[in-house]
Amino acid sequence: MNQLDGLKQHTTVVADTGDFHQLRALQPQDATTNPSLILKAVQRPEYAALLREVVQQNPGKPLDALADRLIVRFGQEILHTVPGRVSSEVDARLSFDTNATLTRAEQLIELYQAAGVDTRRVLIKIAATWEGIQAARELEQRGISTNLTLLFSFPQAVACADARVQLISPFVGRIYDWYRKQAGAQWDEAASSGSNDPGVQSVKAIFDHFKHFGVRTEVMGASFRNVGQILALAGCDLLTISPDLLQQLAQTEGSVPLALDAAQAQSLPLEPVHFDEARFRYALNDNAMATEKLAEGIRAFAADAVRLEQLLQAQAS
Template sequence: MNQLNALKQVTTVVADTGNFQQLAQYRPQDATTNPSLILKAVQQPQYAPLLHEVVQRFADAPLDDLMDRLLVRFGCEILAVVPGRVSTEVDARLSFDTNATVTRAQRLIELYQGAGVPIDRVLIKIAATWEGIEAARLLEQQGIHTNLTLLFSKVQAIACAQAKVQLISPFVGRIYDWFKKQAGSQWDEAAMAGANDPGVRSVREIYHYYKHFGIATEVMGASFRNVGQIVALAGCDLLTIAPELLGQLEASTAPVRPALDAQAARQLDIAPVHYDEASFRFALNEDAMATEKLAEGIRAFAVDTRKLEDLLRQAGAGA
């Protein structure tokens, strides 16, 4: 049995891509997207027509509406391939505005429902700022399920659990990147691989906390740099994996053993934590890695959102 099929026996495998034509061969349950992945996709010849189609059909629509329609168009194509859910991201520039995030999320759901997609097949991705988590709390109360992204710390994960969000996406690879950069020439790749990888350790700690306290929020490891990180989190609720790494898993027959165990987590000695806004902000500020990677991630998604907007403008001018 190859590693991909072995992983599927203990973890729900999710594809992290906007390239829906690649999805079928790996047969993931769900798929996740973000502005960077959609930007990458629409610049490929096979996907450029989708962008032009949206611009031509809704030529008089404001730019933010065109953007949402493009994201939903990709989401609908993905849902034609995967049996489960698609994650679609709210504009990262709204990451510090609870009300605007709620409004934009509601709009995305309206567009999906207008396309005949049931509400339970969509997760709205929101950055795990305090304002984003609060928006997710309000959306969950309305029956709109959320995926809290750009999550780098147990602090963020606990606040998400308090908000009763559907799912969180702790970022393994970006945590790894930060610690590797900080260590510089002192970094020992072999010693920090697998279970010792700082990104893997972070997700394991969050998983243990959630399972120990019976928290229903799903944990989906994300942002992987190598297969070793993925295998070290076998047993996690879900793992969202880029097509290149899905291909590597499919090509390997190395063993995959469950590394996370919900039942074992219940036996651990873990103290409960609760955050209000002030204590959340201070605890997150104390974590330099999480603070820096959250800010950096929001900036990067905002840059790619603007690039997508530029492509929509150019398509509109040429229509």
């Protein structure tokens, strides 16, 4: 048995890519996308026709509307390949505007509906800011499932649980990156790997809390730098993994032991925690890593959204 098959015995495997041509060989259950992944994919020659198609079929549409149509086209193609769900992201430039996020999310769902897609297979990705979480709360009440991303801290996860979102994507690799950079020459890779990895520990704390208190929100570890981080989270509800790391797992023989155990989490001595807006903002502000990585992630996704619109503009010219 290879490690990918072993992992699938404990965890739902999700492909983190916009390259739907790769998905057939990897056979994930679900797939996730973001502006950076769509931008990377659309610059490949095999996707040039799809970019042209979106522009030609929507003459005169504003750039943000074209971008949403391109995102949905990728989502449609992905859903032809995976048996489960696809996550499509709201423009990160709206991360601090609840109403604008609601409007944009509903527009994405309407586009999927117009394309004949069963929207139960679509998760709307939103940055886990306070405003994004409140938008997700309202969307869930309207029957639209959400995936809260750029999640780096326990308070973000708890606020998402209180909002009854469908799924959260706590990041691993970017947390690891931050602590490694802070430690500099003092960083001990061996001592900070596997279950001792700070990103892994963050996801485990969230997973244990959710399972202990019976939270229905799914936990999907995201943003991995190496296979060790993935294996240390075997048993998490879902893990979204890049094609390169999926291939490494598929090419490595060996069993995968359970690392996160929902039954065991139920017996842990944990106290309930909740965050109103003031407590959420203070707790996030008090966490330098989460504050910096959330801001950095929003900036990066926003910049790639602009670049995507520039490609669409060039195609329309």
